[in-house]
Amino acid sequence: MSVAIRPASSEDLAGILGLEESIFVNDAWxxxxxxxxxxxPHTSYVVVVDDVEGIVGYGGVQAPSASPDADIQTIAVVPSFRRAGLGRAIMAELIGAAWEVGAERVFLEVRADNPAAQALYVDLGFEEVGVRPHYYQPDDVDAVVMRLEFHGGASAGPGPIGASS
Known part of the structure; x- marks a missing residue:
């Protein structure tokens, strides 16, 4: 397995949609x-490409340059490629993109029934700030709202993951 992370382009749409529909069956975009x-112009998306399988992960962040807030829009990794650090690598790219345009904090929503993702986000420095009841439909699953604050300003880098990105 040889994988690379690169910026997503419109040519990646079909591959991203294939993963979106297979991973997020009931609430795919x-x-x-x-x-x-x-x-x-306000989003940055990346794809993880395997030299054999093609696109095996992707993620995106909305980070308007005039806003102190950024929002992780989506992140997904094919099940057979999980637990190899790809989710962490995608998140590092997205958080870095938000930091580069001047965001002061990054928000995300994660399914309450996804403890593995929640643990990753906590490890990256996110903290729970709320719950959105019945957010994920039609599954009727709550969303845990999480936030990462960048500390120390632009010269310090993107917070707790700066050393590992």
């Missing part, structure tokens, strides 16, 4: 939503 995300 529509092709129009994902196309808009990839084309937005």
């Amino acid at each position: 529509s092709p129009a939503q994902m196309r808009a995300e990839l084309g937005s």
Whole structure:
């Protein structure tokens, strides 16, 4: 397995949608939503590409340059590629992109029934700040809202993951 992370482009739409639909079966984004995300000047998306399997992960962050807040839009890794550090690597890229445009904090929502993802986010420095009841539909699962604060300003780098990115 040889993987690389690179910025996503519109040519990656079909591969991203294939993963989106297989991983997020009941709450997958529509092709129009994902196309808009990839084309937005306020978002940064990356893909993880395996030399054999093609796109095996992706993630995106909305980080408008005039806003102190950024929001992780989505992150996914194919099950057979999990537990290899790819989710952490994608998050490092997304957090770095938010920091580069001047964000002071990054938010995300994670399914309450996904303790593995929650543990990763806590390890990256995120803290729980709230719950959105019944957020994920049609599964009727709550969302745990988490926040990462950048400390020390731009010269300090993107907080707790700065050394590991």
